[in-house]
Amino acid sequence: xxxxxxxxxxxxxxxxxxxxxxxxxxxxxxxxxxxxxxxxxxxxxxxxxxxxxxxxxxxxxxxxxxxxxxxxxxxxxxxxxxxxxxxxxxxxxxxxxxxxxxxxxxxxxxxxxxxxxxxxxxxxxxxxxxxxxxxxxxxxxxxxxxxxxxxxxxxxxxxxxxxxxxxxxxxxxxxxxxxxxxxxxxxxxxxxxxxxxxxxxxxxxxxxxxxxxxxxxxxxxxxxxxxxxxxxxxxxxxxxxxxxxxxxxxxxxxxxxxxxxxxxxxxxxxxxxxxxxxxxxxxxxxxxxxxxxxxxxxxxxxxxxxxxxxxxxxxxxxxxxxxxxxxxxxxxxxxxxxxxxxxxxxxxxxxxxxxxxxxxxxxxxxxxxxxxxxxxxxxxxxxxxxxxxxxxxxxxxxxxxxxxxxxxxxxxxxxxxxx
Numbered sequence: 001x002x003x004x005x006x007x008x009x010x011x012x013x014x015x016x017x018x019x020x021x022x023x024x025x026x027x028x029x030x031x032x033x034x035x036x037x038x039x040x041x042x043x044x045x046x047x048x049x050x051x052x053x054x055x056x057x058x059x060x061x062x063x064x065x066x067x068x069x070x071x072x073x074x075x076x077x078x079x080x081x082x083x084x085x086x087x088x089x090x091x092x093x094x095x096x097x098x099x100x101x102x103x104x105x106x107x108x109x110x111x112x113x114x115x116x117x118x119x120x121x122x123x124x125x126x127x128x129x130x131x132x133x134x135x136x137x138x139x140x141x142x143x144x145x146x147x148x149x150x151x152x153x154x155x156x157x158x159x160x161x162x163x164x165x166x167x168x169x170x171x172x173x174x175x176x177x178x179x180x181x182x183x184x185x186x187x188x189x190x191x192x193x194x195x196x197x198x199x200x201x202x203x204x205x206x207x208x209x210x211x212x213x214x215x216x217x218x219x220x221x222x223x224x225x226x227x228x229x230x231x232x233x234x235x236x237x238x239x240x241x242x243x244x245x246x247x248x249x250x251x252x253x254x255x256x257x258x259x260x261x262x263x264x265x266x267x268x269x270x271x272x273x274x275x276x277x278x279x280x281x282x283x284x285x286x287x288x289x290x291x292x293x294x295x296x297x298x299x300x301x302x303x304x305x306x307x308x309x310x311x312x313x314x315x316x317x318x319x320x321x322x323x324x325x326x327x328x329x330x331x332x333x334x335x336x337x338x339x340x341x342x343x344x345x346x347x348x349x350x351x352x353x354x355x356x357x358x359x360x361x362x363x364x365x366x367x368x369x370x371x372x373x374x375x376x377x378x379x380x381x382x383x384x385x386x387x388x389x390x391x392x393x394x395x396x397x398x399x400x401x402x403x404x405x406x407x408x409x410x411x412x413x414x415x416x417x418x419x
Contacts, residue, residue: 004033004034004035004100004101005034005035005036005037005097005098005099005100005101006025006029006034006035006036006037006099006100006101006102006103006323006326007036007037007038007039007054007094007097007099007101007102007103008021008022008025008026008036008037008038008039008057008073008102008103008105009038009039009042009043009046009073009102009103009104009105010022010042010071010073010074010075010104010105010106010110010132011042011043011075011076011077011078011104011105011106011107011109011110011113012042012075012077012106012107012109012110012132012133013075013077013107013133013134013303014069014070014071014075014303014304015132015133015134015146015147015148015149015152015303016069016134016147016148016151016152016302016303016304016305016306016307016308016311017132017147017148017151017307017311017312017314017315018070018071018075018105018132018148018315019062019065019066019068019069019070019071019072019307020065020066020067020147020307020311020312020314020315020316020318020319021103021105021130021132021147021315021316021318021319021322022038022057022062022065022071022072022073022105022319023062023063023065023066023316023319024066024315024316024317024318024319024320025103025130025319025320025322025323026038026057026058026059026061026062026319027059027062027063028319028320028323028324029101029323030058030059031059032323032327034101034323035056036056036057036058037054037055037056037057037097037099038054038055038056038057038072038073039053039054039073040053040054040055040073040074041053041073041074041075041076041078042074042075042076042077042078042106042110043076043078043079043080043090043113044076044078045093046080046089046090046093046094047078047080047082047086047089047090047093048089049089049092049093050093051093051096051097054097055073066307066312066315066316067306067307067312068306069304069305069306069307070304071105075106077109079109079113080113080116080117081112081113081116087113087116087117087120088120090113090117091117091120091121091125094117094125095125099125100125100126101125101126101127101128101323101326101327102114102117102125102126102127102128103128103129103130103319103322103323103326104127104128104129104130105129105130105132106129106130106131106132106133107131107132107133107135107137107138107146108133108137108138108357108358108360109358110129110132111129111131111138111334111347111350111358112351112357112358114127114128114129114347115332115347115348115350115351115358118331118332118347119332119348121331123331125331126326126329126330126331127331127332127347128322128325128326128330128331128333128334128335128344129333129334129335129347130147130315130318130319130322130334130335131146131147131334131335131336132146132147132148133146133148133149134146134148134149134151134152134179134186134299134302134303135149135179135180135181135182135183135185135186136149136183136185136186136189136361137180137181137182137183137185137360137361137362138334138350138358138360138361139350139358139359139360139361140334140336140345140361141336141337141338141343141345142338142339143361144336144337144338147311147314147315147318148303148307148311149185149186149189150308150310150311150314151302151305151306151307151308151310151311152179152186152302152303152305153186153189153190153193154193154308155301155302155305156178156186156189156190156298156301156302157189157190157193157194159298159301160176160190160191160194160196160235160237160298161194163176163235163296164194164195164196164235167233167234167235168233170233170292171232171233171292172233172291172292172293172294173223173233173234173235173236173291173292173293173294174234174235174236174294174295174296175219175236175238175273175276175277175280175293175294175295175296176196176235176236176237176238176295176296176297176298177238177239177240177272177273177295177296177297177298177299178190178237178238178239178240178298178299179239179240179298179299179302179303180201180239180240180241181240181241181244182202182241182244182360182362183201183202183203183239183241183360183361183362183363184199184200184201184202184203184204184239184241184362184363185201185361185363186239187199187200187201187237187238187239188201188237188239188363188370188373190237191237191373191377192372192373192376194235195376196234196235196236196237197222197226197234197235197236197377197378198218198219198222198234198235198236198237198377198378198379199236199237199238199239199373199377200215200218200219200236200237200238200239200242201239201241201242201363202239202241202242202244202245202362203362203363203364203365204365205245208245209245209246210242210245210246212246212275212279214410214411215238215242215276216276216279216280216283217283217407217408217410217411218379218380218411219236219276219280220280220283220284220287220289220408221379221380221408221411222234222236222377222378222379222380223280223284223289223291224287224289224380224393224396224397225378225379225380225384225393226378227289227396228392228393228395228396229378232291234378238272238273238276240272240299242272243270243272273295273296273297274295276295277293277294277295280293281293287397287398287399287407288397288398288399289396289397314337317337317342318335318336318337318342320342321335321337321342322335324342325342325344330344332346332347332348333345333346333347334346334347334350379411380393380408380411380412381412382412384412385405385408385409385412387401390404390405
């Protein structure tokens with residue numbers, strides 16, 4: 001036994017597979033003579049100088065947790081890099097615990113905090129991060145998914161399929177708001193897998209701020225086109241990141257909006273589903289349509305789901321790889337897989353030079369993967385504004401063909417509508 005201590009903590013929101021990383025990292029570390037300490041609640045207590053919220057982990061403690069959901073160490077969104085004092089307090093707490101190695105399991109914000117700790121300790125504490133988020137928005141090699149995404153997409157797809165059947169049975173439309181703060185990957189993935197009517201993601205709209213009218217018209221146009229095809233039902237999946245792209249003025253108009261420790265607007269506090277539902281209902285009334293529109297948020301149901309086989313296998317390799325990387329003398333890297341091999345990605349290389357924060361991987365709307373998803377959606381296309389389609393669509397509203405074109409034709413100018 002060499003007496004070195006490995007600490008493991010989890011930051012950010014839950015994702016299926018966290019326990020798999022904890023288990024495999026613990027087993028590999030113990031087998032190499034390390035003491036393993038699990039830190040409860042992410043950076044929360046460390047940032048306060050409290051070193052009592054820890055537990056020793058052995059092989060017997062973790063050998064059967066890899067197929068369970070949630071996190072046995074819980075998690076929090078405490079920002080260790082909030083300021084210099086908080087960061088130094090976290091490092092001091094880790095030092096008091098005798099930590100030689102640190103594995104941080106988390107998304108972009110947790111990774112950013114780990115970057116700062118690795119930089120300041122200069123190898124005295126070896127730091128590795130394991131990327132976790134159901135949003136699938138970290139820039140991993142070979143466009144590999146973040147762990148948790150595949151399980152979340154699978155569980156979410158089952159929910160969407162049930163809503164599609166309910167929509168058909170009751171002749172209604174569901175507006176489903178999906179998690180995805182920046183990236184629309186989860187919303188798009190569920191839509192494509194389930195064959196839902198339409199997905200609306202932030203990447204489809206140019207500019208920093210989003211015109212809510214464009215989203216409303218996109219949904220209303222889909223409803224009109226479905227009706228013209230003989231169907232009075234559908235499911236539209238909207239990435240919650242749409243809310244974050246609204247102008248500051250629009251956000252300020254929403255009562256009770258708060259921000260988390262990283263300064264992000266708490267999207268759960270923005271009733272984007274209700275806002276869109278009411279706006280779509282109003283738009284449909286204006287064009288002479290009556291349709292039942294219902295909102296449904298999905299996301300929390302996915303985060304602590306039991307991981308599927310993909311994420312179980314994936315996370316066991318990631319946890320193992322993190323320990324092997326640290327024991328080889330590495331520090332300051334994110335642990336990823338490429339071609340079945342563990343690939344450490346330097347944390348500094350993940351930072352956006354303009355913002356100093358971890359880069360966000362967005363959905364690339366120029367790929368065939370997006371094109372296929374887009375082709376199977378029902379939404380207004382450029383061809384719909386040529387005759388005889390234009391008049392056929394307008395006939396299902398109280399608009400003339402010219403008025404229909406005036407109202408909706410701007411939608412086909414967005415990058416996502418190009419085919």
